[in-house]
Amino acid sequence: MLTKSHAPYVLLAATLAALSLIFIKLPLFRTASAITIGLSYFLWGLITHWKDKTLHLTVVLEYLAISLLAIVMLIFISLRA
Amino acid sequence: MIKTLSHLFTPQSSNNYKAKTLHISSLSIFMLIIMISQILISFVGKNIPGVLGITSSITAEDLIELTNQQRQQHDLPQLEINPALIDAAVQKGSHMITKDYWAHTSPEGKTPWSFFNDVDYRYLYAGENLARDFLDSQSVVDAWMKSPTHKDNILSSRYQDIGIAVIHDTFQGQPTTLVIQMFGTQIGSALPSVGKAGQPVEAVLAEITPTQQIAGLKNKIPLFSSFNLTKAVSISLTLILLAVIVIDSVIITKKKIVRLSGKGLAHLVFLGILLILLLGIQPGLIL
Numbered sequence: 001m002l003t004k005s006h007a008p009y010v011l012l013a014a015t016l017a018a019l020s021l022i023f024i025k026l027p028l029f030r031t032a033s034a035i036t037i038g039l040s041y042f043l044w045g046l047i048t049h050w051k052d053k054t055l056h057l058t059v060v061l062e063y064l065a066i067s068l069l070a071i072v073m074l075i076f077i078s079l080r081a
Numbered sequence: 082m083i084k085t086l087s088h089l090f091t092p093q094s095s096n097n098y099k100a101k102t103l104h105i106s107s108l109s110i111f112m113l114i115i116m117i118s119q120i121l122i123s124f125v126g127k128n129i130p131g132v133l134g135i136t137s138s139i140t141a142e143d144l145i146e147l148t149n150q151q152r153q154q155h156d157l158p159q160l161e162i163n164p165a166l167i168d169a170a171v172q173k174g175s176h177m178i179t180k181d182y183w184a185h186t187s188p189e190g191k192t193p194w195s196f197f198n199d200v201d202y203r204y205l206y207a208g209e210n211l212a213r214d215f216l217d218s219q220s221v222v223d224a225w226m227k228s229p230t231h232k233d234n235i236l237s238s239r240y241q242d243i244g245i246a247v248i249h250d251t252f253q254g255q256p257t258t259l260v261i262q263m264f265g266t267q268i269g270s271a272l273p274s275v276g277k278a279g280q281p282v283e284a285v286l287a288e289i290t291p292t293q294q295i296a297g298l299k300n301k302i303p304l305f306s307s308f309n310l311t312k313a314v315s316i317s318l319t320l321i322l323l324a325v326i327v328i329d330s331v332i333i334t335k336k337k338i339v340r341l342s343g344k345g346l347a348h349l350v351f352l353g354i355l356l357i358l359l360l361g362i363q364p365g366l367i368l
Contacts (some may be wrong), residue, residue, distance in 0.1 A: 009346060017353045023358060027236040027366050041351050045343060054341065058105075065108035070355045072112055073315040077117050080255070080308040081214060081364045 012044050023074070027081070034074035038067035090325050098340050100329040102321065111318050118314045122307045126255055128356040134163050141245040143218035144260065148235055148243065151226060156235050163265070166244025169196040173209070181253060185209060185368060188235040193232065197265060202242075208234040208264040214257050214308070215365035219262055224367045231367060240264040242325040255307060309362045319356045 016037060019063040045063030049055040089107075092098040101107055149159045173196045177183060182341050193209040210231050223366045225231035234240075248259040330345035332338075 002351060009217075009350060013350050013354070017352065019360055020082070020354055023295060024361060035273065037354075045347065048344065048347070057343055058341055059343055061105050062103075062108075064350060065105050065112070066343070066351065068319075069108055069112050069115070072115050073319070073355065074358065077116060077308075077311050077315055077362055080122075080311045081362055 008044070008048050009052050012041070015044075017027055027078075030078035030081075031053070031075055034078060037074065038071035040065040091330055092329050092338065092340075098333070099342055100325050101327040104327060114123040114318065115314065119311065122310055123255070125277065126307055129249070133368075136302050137216055137249065137262060138222060139215060139218045139247050139258050144221060144245050144247070144262065145243060147218055148262070151222065151235055157238055158237060158241075159265070160240060160243035162244035163202070163244050163295065165198075165202040166242050166263045166265055168200040168245060169202060169242070170244045170246035170263045171248075172196050172199060173263070174246045174259050174261045177259065178248070178250055178252050183211075183213065183253065183366075183368065193263070196292050197263070202265060203268045204265045205268045206237075206239040206266045208240065208261075208262075209297045210234050210262040210264075211368040212260040212262075213252070213366050215260070215368075216306075220363075220365055221367075224365055226263075228367055234262075234264055237264065239266055241266040290318070305366075312359060312362070316356065319352055319359060323352050323356065326352065356364040 018038060019033055019037045023030055023037065026033070043061050045067075046060065047054065049059050088095050090102055091099045096104070145160075152159060155365065167189060176191065176196075180187055181190075182188050192294060194204070195202050195209055197207050210225055212221045212224065215224070222235075230350060242265045244263045244265075246259075246261045248261070250257065250259070252259060264332065326345055326348050330349075331346070333340070
């Protein structure tokens with residue numbers, strides 16, 4: 001059952017789903033949407049942990065690394081597609 | 082061995098209660114693997130012909146047939162193959178490869194219509210569809226039919242003639258297949274009547290062989306597709322990360338370990354969507 005604590009995750013999933021649609025449907029904007037997808041997740045991480053008062057350098061770097069990894073994967077696959 | 086795997090994939094004291102694979106250093110190695118694989122793919126694609134590329138089965142014959150099938154389904158007359166339009170399509174393709182651009186109009190402002198003029202095709206109506214990196218003819222026509230502007234060209238009753246060039250060559254650094262489809266009606270031509278049969282397809286279709294391939298490799302199908310290889314590497318790394326995050330999260334929750342880290346559920350959502358995107362992406366661009 002969904003509770004208030006799930007709200008940030010629902011927001012994250014909805015945002016990423018919308019951006020994913022743009023990524024798939026508009027091939028000419030794939031690089032831009034790949035960067036937006038990664039950036040959105042990074043910002044989501046920062047805001048959520050800041051609200052929870054658990055925002056530390058290690059956490060920031062973790063979100064940064066995962067976001068960058070996704071951006072790199074999406075851009076390279078777009079270039080080969 | 083088991084100790085190493087356990088260190089890599091499960092949270093314990095040796096990895097500060099976080100699977101080593103999820104540490105910043107490991108994530109950086111993942112990124113490095115992606116980048117090195119791309120450099121290798123580009124290097125092999127350029128320097129060792131026949132190993133990497135795209136295994137495209139696109140032919141001009143199929144494209145003409147599929148285009149005319151679409152017209153037939155909409156009660157439109159068949160397009161006739163015009164040698165001048167084929168020349169124009171070939172010239173347009175060669176121009177894009179030589180000048181290294183992917184657009185209807187070249188960076189210096191050469192429009193598609195100038196290619197019609199170059200081959201002395203005096204047009205009343207003219208149109209151009211482009212496609213690249215598709216694996217088969219059906220996918221090209223399907224993509225065009227999903228795009229309103231390309232569909233308009235294919236289903237326009239104004240056009241009488243068609244010319245297609247399919248060019249397999251190295252374009253913008255990687256082996257690719259370019260498709261140039263040109264439509265037209267010459268000045269003074271009566272518009273075709275419904276049901277008029279097209280010229281036999283074998284007669285005048287352009288299949289351009291790669292300019293940079295060495296003799297003997299002309300018809301060699303590449304061993305690997307650079308797109309599929311990139312896709313496989315990316316999907317594998319994403320699956321590894323997803324699996325480790327699941328294992329890590331389950332153990333952390335079970336043992337009630339408190340640690341400073343990102344949210345496992347958020348990582349799962351993000352990487353899950355990334356996996357769907359990687360699985361769903363298909364090669365091919367139209368213009």
